[in-house]
Amino acid sequence: MIKHQSEVPQGNALRRLTVLSGLLGALIKGGRASLSELGRHMEDPTDLESRVKKAKRWLQNKWTDVTVHFIPYLLPILHSLSKAGELVLAIDGSCVGKDCMALMVSVIWRRRAIPICWVVRKAPKGHFPEHMHVAIIGQVAMLMDSILEQDCRIFLLGDAEFDGCELQQSCLAHGWEYVLKTAKDTLVADHPNMENASAFGHLAASIGQKSLFLPQMYVTKQGFGPVNVLFWHDRTRYDRPLYLLTSLEYGPQAETYYRKRYHIETFFGDIKSRGFHIHKTRIEEPQTLFNLLIVASLAFIICILFEFDARTSAQLGKFCRKDRIDSLSVFQIGLRAVRFYARHALNLSFQFSKNFP
Known part of the structure; x- marks a missing residue:
């Protein structure tokens, strides 16, 4: 269930939000997701050891809750994006922390992927089992059903790890469209x-053609279908062909949507090597890493939201070379801007629903 809070937080709830605010500032300023670095950069009059313990307690606290500390900030973004009549989601996994993997569903916006929902499990590498794919899609569907007040098409994009029949059936059951990559050895036939x-x-x-679209086909030994299949090979851009499964009935449309899948990889790069180095932290408990992703995801959202204000700011030339700004990503401009504003104690103010056409 998605919990909505209308009351102003007080007592312990307010203290947890205050610590979250400190963790966000520490992660953005320090650029490192380790406990020692979070403690080092927290704005707190206590000594370093106390700050590190405060960060650790928040990340391990049973009251740290994604529905309280993340979803309320995500809601206005999803509401604003849904006004266009569609939401494009991407699902992918990546290594985080020490010997752990995160499976995440994100919404695509401006060549960036904004995290919506995730799970973390103990595994140094590899794929998630299909039942976990289906479970996280179910969580996202519940979130969407609870917040979307208008008709909105939802598209799910995924690579070859996510071509399972149960996942496709789950998308159809929720009324979603999908475009999923599959392996070249996947069986396909025109009869179940x-x-x-x-x-x-x-x-x-x-x-002379780049693609071949085959409607109403059946795939795998189980004869799942009917599903539309697409062979796509743009030799000018890709060395190998792509094999896609889709509920869409027009091949070029499936191609256009699938290209957006690659944007989720930019998010993992931003919270890892290009931003917060969450893959270098020695934290190994899945639940602690799950809560750390709350902080990293909010920090990421703050940076990309502030990019618009930063780009039009009179301070722009002080943290970015104007002649090279077009080579920087939305995240990098926002990150440099937030760090500059924090370092010089400048006012940083924006709305979470802003700038999402």
């Missing part, structure tokens, strides 16, 4: 008994 089935790798477009 899979007679005369062949591997995707045997498909090829006509000479």
Whole structure:
């Protein structure tokens, strides 16, 4: 259930929000997600050891709750984005912390992926089982059902890890469209008994064409379908062809949406090597890392939200070279701006629903 809080937080709830604010500032200023670095950069009059313990307690506290400390800031963003009549979601996994993996669903906006929902499990690498794919899609669907007040098409994009039949069926059950990459050895046939089935790798477009679209097909040994399949190979941009499964009925539309999937990888890069180095922290408890992702996700959102104000600010030339600003990402401009404003004690004010056309 998604909990909505209308009362002004007091007591312990207010103290937890205050610590969250300190963690956000520490992560953005320090750029490191380790406990020692978070404590080092927290604005707090106590000594370093106390600050580190405060950060650790917040990350391990049973009252740290994504529905309280993250969802309320996400809601106005989703409301604003949904006014366009569609939301494009991407699902992907990545390594975080010490020997852990995060599975995340994000909404795509301006070539960036804004995190919506995630799970963390103990595993140094590899794929998540399909039942976890289905479970996180169910969580996102509950969130969408609880907040979207108007008709809004939802598209899910994923790579070959997410081509399972149960995940596709889950998307259809929620009324979502999807475009998912699959492997070249996935079986495809025009009948559910899979007679005369062949591997995707045997498909090829006509000479001079980049794609081949086959509607109402059946895939895997189980004969899942009907599903539309697409062979897509743009030799000018990609060395290898892509094999896609989709509920969309028009091949070029499926191609256009799938290109947006790559944007989720920019988020992981931003919270890892390009920003907060969350993959370098020695934290190994999945729940602690889950809570750390609350902080990292909010810090990321703050940076990309502030980019618009930073780009039009009179202070721009003090933290970015204007002749090279077009080579910087939305995140990098926002991150440099927030750090500059914090260092010089300048007013940093914006609305979480702002600038989401």
